[in-house]
Amino acid sequence: MIKRKLMMVERIMYVDPETPLNCVYTARINGEIPERNFTMALAKIQQKHPLLRATIDHKSERYPFFIEQKEIEPIPLRIVPRQTDQDWLAESESAWFRLFENAKKPLAELVWVQGQDVSEILWVMPHCISDGTTGVTLMRELLALLDNPFSELLPYQAFDSVNDFLPSDFNTGRKKYKANLYLLFARIFFSIQRKSKKRNLGKNYAIHWKLNPAETQLITEKCKANGISVHAFLCSSVMQAFRDIQGKRAKGKVISPVDVRHFIPEIKEDHLFAFAPTVELSLKKGSMDVMDNAKEIKKDLIEKISRMEARELLWMGERMHPIVERMISMLKSSEGGHDVTLSNMGKINIPNDYRNFKLETIFSPTVAFPWLNSNTLVTSTYNQQMDFTFMSNEYFLPQEEAHQIKDKATELLTTSL
Numbered sequence: 001m002i003k004r005k006l007m008m009v010e011r012i013m014y015v016d017p018e019t020p021l022n023c024v025y026t027a028r029i030n031g032e033i034p035e036r037n038f039t040m041a042l043a044k045i046q047q048k049h050p051l052l053r054a055t056i057d058h059k060s061e062r063y064p065f066f067i068e069q070k071e072i073e074p075i076p077l078r079i080v081p082r083q084t085d086q087d088w089l090a091e092s093e094s095a096w097f098r099l100f101e102n103a104k105k106p107l108a109e110l111v112w113v114q115g116q117d118v119s120e121i122l123w124v125m126p127h128c129i130s131d132g133t134t135g136v137t138l139m140r141e142l143l144a145l146l147d148n149p150f151s152e153l154l155p156y157q158a159f160d161s162v163n164d165f166l167p168s169d170f171n172t173g174r175k176k177y178k179a180n181l182y183l184l185f186a187r188i189f190f191s192i193q194r195k196s197k198k199r200n201l202g203k204n205y206a207i208h209w210k211l212n213p214a215e216t217q218l219i220t221e222k223c224k225a226n227g228i229s230v231h232a233f234l235c236s237s238v239m240q241a242f243r244d245i246q247g248k249r250a251k252g253k254v255i256s257p258v259d260v261r262h263f264i265p266e267i268k269e270d271h272l273f274a275f276a277p278t279v280e281l282s283l284k285k286g287s288m289d290v291m292d293n294a295k296e297i298k299k300d301l302i303e304k305i306s307r308m309e310a311r312e313l314l315w316m317g318e319r320m321h322p323i324v325e326r327m328i329s330m331l332k333s334s335e336g337g338h339d340v341t342l343s344n345m346g347k348i349n350i351p352n353d354y355r356n357f358k359l360e361t362i363f364s365p366t367v368a369f370p371w372l373n374s375n376t377l378v379t380s381t382y383n384q385q386m387d388f389t390f391m392s393n394e395y396f397l398p399q400e401e402a403h404q405i406k407d408k409a410t411e412l413l414t415t416s417l
Contacts, residue, residue, distance in 0.1 A: 025135030031357025202395030
C-alpha cells in the first residue's frame, strides 16, 4: 500500500496543484482493434503499476504525498475520431494542460485517435510519475496486451523512500553534514536573488519532424567513422544551430538527462519512475567545428557520468524539501544558462509486427514545461528513423526562430563531415 512523500525531484515535476506538467507518449498503428481490448489491457497495466492506483494528496500534510486508493477508477480511455495525420500532435498539445487532481481517478489517461485503418495511441501522464523509459514501457505493455488481452503482467512492490536505494555502507552522518551545508548555501543563494516577475506568457508549441532511414544511417556511420557517440553529435549540432541562429544570445550549453536505471539497478526498466539525473555539456569556446566539439562532448559526458552518484543525489535531494517552492519559482522566472534540455532516448525497443496490427512508428514524447526557459528537444529512433520533437513557448522562443534552429540543426546533422 503506497503512502509516501513525493521525492524532491518529483515535487519539482509536480510543480503545484494548479499547474499541469504532463508527458505525452504516442504510437501510430495500422489495423483495427476492438475497444474491449483497450479496456482489458488498461486494467492489467493498472494492476501491475502501483503508481497507477495512486493519487496525490497535497492538503493533508506539509508536503504532497502519493496515496494508493483502494477503489481507484479505471484508467480513462478517450476516443477521438481521426481526420488527419496531424491530429495526434493537436491532441498531444491539448493533453499538456490536463490536470490529474481527482482523488478517485488515476494519474494517467489514454487517448485513442481512431481511424479506419490507421490510429494513434497517446499515453498522458504527469511528469512526476514518468520519464522516457516509463513511456516506452507502458507503450510496449499496452501494444502486447492489445494484441493478446489474455497475456499477464507481473505486479511489483513500490519503494517506500529513497532510503530503499542506499547501500549498507552509506555514511548518513557524514552526508547529513554535507546536505545541511548545501541547504544553508541554497537558502543564502535564494535570499540574495532579486525576485523576477518574468514569466512565460505566450503559447506553448511543439515542432515535430523525422529523418528518413538514409539520413539516419548517414548520422550513425559518421559517428562511427569519427569515434563519437550519436548523442555527442546531436548535442554539438544542436548547440551550434543555436549559435548560428541566435549569435551572442546563444549559451553554448545543453542539459542532458540520463536514465537513472543505469546507476540504480533496483529501479527496473519496467518500473514507473520520474527522476533522471542531468549533466551539463558545452561547446568549446572559439570552436565552430561540429565534429571536434562532439569529440570533446563525448569525453566530458563519459567523465561526468562516471562521477555521478545517483543514490546520493536522491538522498541529498530529500534534505532540500524546505526550498523546493523557491526552486520552482526560480525555474519559472530565470532564463537559465543553457540553450535547451536535450533528451536522447536512443533506439526504442518495441516490436513492429503483431498478429492483429502493425506498429508503424513511435513519436518522441512531448512535454510543455512551465519554466521560463522551456526549450526542450526529445529525440528517439524507431524503424531506422530518427524522430524529433522540439517544444518551447512563444514568449521565450518564437516559433519562427525555433523552426530556423531546427532546420540548421538538421542541416548540420546530415551534412557535417
